[in-house]
Amino acid sequence: AAYIGVEFKHHYALDDAETCAKVVLEAAKLKGVNSLPDLLKTTGVPLEPFIDDKNRSAQDALHKEPEPEQMSFF
Structure with a gap:
């Protein structure tokens, strides 16, 4: 983003x-x-799923309920 001159607030969903x-x-x-x-095609980046069976546990971890101590921010 900095390379093209875009400033944004990191880790704010809309800005990201x-x-x-x-x-x-x-x-x-x-x-x-x-x-x-x-x-x-021009960049050589393959079009494939970001989450597949190899890292399914990472996806599952993203969708589990947070622990109570993780909610103290709110």
């Missing part, structure tokens, strides 16, 4: 999402493409 979108749009512009599949 908007910044990701801006980075992808800027990358597409720099590569001269108009779609995500074309961007992936």
Whole structure:
């Protein structure tokens, strides 16, 4: 994000999402493409699931209920 001059608040969901979108749009512009599949082809990034059976436990951990001591922030 800093490379393309985008400032944002780290770990704020909306800012993180908007910044990701801006980075992808800027990358597409720099590569001269108009779609995500074309961007992936030109950069060599494979289109595959981020979470698959190899790291399923990581996904499961993301969806479990927090422990009471983890809720003290709220």
